[in-house]
Amino acid sequence: MTQHTAVPDPPPAAAADGPAIQLRSATKTFAGGGGAPFTALRDVDLSVAPGEFVSVVGPTGCGKSTTLALISGLEPASGGTVEVAGAPVRAIPPGVGYMFQTDAVLPWRTVLDNVALGLRYTGTRRTEARERARDWIGRVGLGGFEKYYPHQLSGGMRKRVSLAQTLITGPSIILMDEPFGALDVQTRELMQDELLRLWAGTGAAVVFVTHDLTEAIALADRVLVMTAAPATVKASIPVQLPRPRRVEEIRLEAAFLDIYRRVWDALREEVEISRQRGARRVA
Numbered sequence: 001m002t003q004h005t006a007v008p009d010p011p012p013a014a015a016a017d018g019p020a021i022q023l024r025s026a027t028k029t030f031a032g033g034g035g036a037p038f039t040a041l042r043d044v045d046l047s048v049a050p051g052e053f054v055s056v057v058g059p060t061g062c063g064k065s066t067t068l069a070l071i072s073g074l075e076p077a078s079g080g081t082v083e084v085a086g087a088p089v090r091a092i093p094p095g096v097g098y099m100f101q102t103d104a105v106l107p108w109r110t111v112l113d114n115v116a117l118g119l120r121y122t123g124t125r126r127t128e129a130r131e132r133a134r135d136w137i138g139r140v141g142l143g144g145f146e147k148y149y150p151h152q153l154s155g156g157m158r159k160r161v162s163l164a165q166t167l168i169t170g171p172s173i174i175l176m177d178e179p180f181g182a183l184d185v186q187t188r189e190l191m192q193d194e195l196l197r198l199w200a201g202t203g204a205a206v207v208f209v210t211h212d213l214t215e216a217i218a219l220a221d222r223v224l225v226m227t228a229a230p231a232t233v234k235a236s237i238p239v240q241l242p243r244p245r246r247v248e249e250i251r252l253e254a255a256f257l258d259i260y261r262r263v264w265d266a267l268r269e270e271v272e273i274s275r276q277r278g279a280r281r282v283a
């Protein structure tokens, strides 16, 4: 086993240029569809530096996906401010890539066409899009599968297609919502390593939502713990572990376990509050 010692986080790649993402007192209240309005997020303050990898954990239903929806412009904030690259978010900002739990691969298109699709949407010519897609298919370890259709691939392979689809446009911000949640444990660890390998050196800021604390810590420079709904940031815990990392090794380190304890200490109470509310609702 490689012995890692705790070292300080490297300075964010372009901190002098300001944060990649900044939320100030961001609040989101949904209309409630006939019922009372529902506040999912309250006074969320969040700043993500260029090149920084931030994981977000919190109790089920607390508002993690809603936070991503605000950053991506899919939902407007009801209060406070949301900025990407210094500009207020009014629509889907340029340079933002997404990856969700559900694959965005189109079943009627081949791997090659699926990966090329993102570039085609941005106006890249077909030949160039396909050439770059071939390169990315190789980088995610799917060389030789260009002509396959999604139903001919395993879950892990489809995730690799999704990763290539997300990264091919060179996003400066990547939003990930439990992207590996549906995978078995071994495939999930493989994909976590793949993500770290492919993300390294891109300079992209990542916001990664997950329920899996090991995944959250193994990947990130910092773990944000959200409160039970309405969500606000309860704790921001730095992950001062060296990179490059291998998930199956790093998760056994003493420093890792120490961080795990800190994250769980912050999260435990919120999970309990959330459980009690759930129990009251079904009582």
Ligand SMILES: Nc1ncnc2c1ncn2[C@@H]1O[C@H](COP(=O)(O)OP(=O)(O)OP(=O)(O)O)[C@@H](O)[C@H]1O
Residues within 6 Å of the ligand: 030, 031, 032, 038, 040, 058, 059, 060, 061, 062, 063, 064, 065, 066, 067, 229
């Ligand atoms: N469009 C919407 N309209 C009304 N309520 C919504 C809407 N989107 C989300 N909500 C509510 O906001 C709350 C937070 O939802 P969100 O999906 O952000 O939580 P989450 O932390 O990502 O959940 P999970 O951990 O289960 O993935 C939930 O109670 C949800 O029902």
